[in-house]
Amino acid sequence: KAGVTQTPRYLIKTRGQQVTLSCSPISGHRSVSWYQQTPGQGLQFLFEYFSETQRNKGNFPGRFSGRQFSNSRSEMNVSTLELGDSALYLCASSLGDRGGEKLFFGSGTQLSVL
Amino acid sequence: GQSLEQPSEVTAVEGAIVQINCTYQTSGFYGLSWYQQHDGGAPTFLSYNGLDGLEETGRFSSFLSRSDSYGYLLLQELQMKDSASYFCAVRSDDKIIFGKGTRLHILP
Numbered sequence: 145k146a147g148v149t150q151t152p153r154y155l156i157k158t159r160g161q162q163v164t165l166s167c168s169p170i171s172g173h174r175s176v177s178w179y180q181q182t183p184g185q186g187l188q189f190l191f192e193y194f195s196e197t198q199r200n201k202g203n204f205p206g207r208f209s210g211r212q213f214s215n216s217r218s219e220m221n222v223s224t225l226e227l228g229d230s231a232l233y234l235c236a237s238s239l240g241d242r243g244g245e246k247l248f249f250g251s252g253t254q255l256s257v258l
Numbered sequence: 259g260q261s262l263e264q265p266s267e268v269t270a271v272e273g274a275i276v277q278i279n280c281t282y283q284t285s286g287f288y289g290l291s292w293y294q295q296h297d298g299g300a301p302t303f304l305s306y307n308g309l310d311g312l313e314e315t316g317r318f319s320s321f322l323s324r325s326d327s328y329g330y331l332l333l334q335e336l337q338m339k340d341s342a343s344y345f346c347a348v349r350s351d352d353k354i355i356f357g358k359g360t361r362l363h364i365l366p
Contacts, residue, residue, distance in 0.1 A: 177354055186345060186358035187301070200352040234300065245291060245349060249300040 150250035162223040165253045169237030176218035181232040194240045230257045260284045260350045262357035269363040278331045278360045280346035288349045290329040296342045
């Protein structure tokens with residue numbers, strides 16, 4: 145069974161640009177959640193999609209958005225990039241049941257904003 | 259608010275036992291999960307507690323006390339490969355909240 149695939153693996157952008165990251169979940173998983181990870185801050189919840197609907201979102205500005213397609217693949221978009229957006233962006237997939245939750249993470253996209 | 263507190267660093271000796279604590283303040287609690295992350299790697303699932311008590315998976319065990327809003331991860335027979343960061347996580351108000359992680363250092 146293929147794992148969670150994130151593309152691209154590395155990305156370098158400049159301030160003001162926008163970026164789109166992609167996540168393909170494990171086959172059969174209906175939930176995809178996204179996280180920002182920076183040194184010392186752990187994983188910060190961006191949003192979760194379940195069956196193409198956003199369940200909730202974290203405390204991030206509106207520049208961060210996402211969507212999920214009918215095949216459960218998900219994308220997140222960051223517009224008007226700022227230096228502080230430099231981070232590892234992780235996505236995770238799961239069956240989506242709220243109890244007994246087990247998240248499977250992709251390898252992440254390392255975003256550098258110059 | 260929602261928060262999870264865990265120690266930033268723990269040091270233990272190879273072959274010993276170490277406990278990593280996690281206290282949480284959440285609403286709509288579903289259960290406590292634990293993840294391991296090696297440097298440069300992705301987090302991997304270790305354990306989940308939905309009910310009070312101990313869950314054992316090989317060398318790793320996890321405990322939950324919902325009345326105390328507290329849980330811990332217990333690692334036995336420590337090996338050098340256990341050097342990593344460990345995160346506790348909960349689902350609260352349909353947000354998945356992670357602690358800031360505990361860096362485990364293992365001495366030979």
